[in-house]
Amino acid sequence: MGFLLRLLFIIVGAYAIYKNRYKVLNYILGISSIRKFVVAFGMDLPFVRDRFLQTVFRG
Template identity: 50%
Template sequence: MRHIVLVLTLLVVGTLGYQMRYRVLNSLFGNSFIRSLAVRSFFNLPFVRDRLMKQVFR
């Protein structure tokens, strides 16, 4: 019984999270500190940085 309740809870939370994903992302990236942290971490990935630099400096 406890296992079924856990699975149903995860299913409901996952469904709501999927439906509200853009609202959550917009509220997170509305904060300038979190936005700059996300951009900084994204550019620390070597393949992303290399690919973008190739496109910028053609």
């Protein structure tokens, strides 16, 4: 019974996060230290960096 209850809570929690994913993402990225980490991590990935630079310097 405990397993089913735990599974139900996980499913309901995942659904709630999915339903409000943009609000959750805005809240998380609103924290400056996390935002700096995400941007630095993203710019370390070559395919992300190349795509970003192509978009910025398109001309």
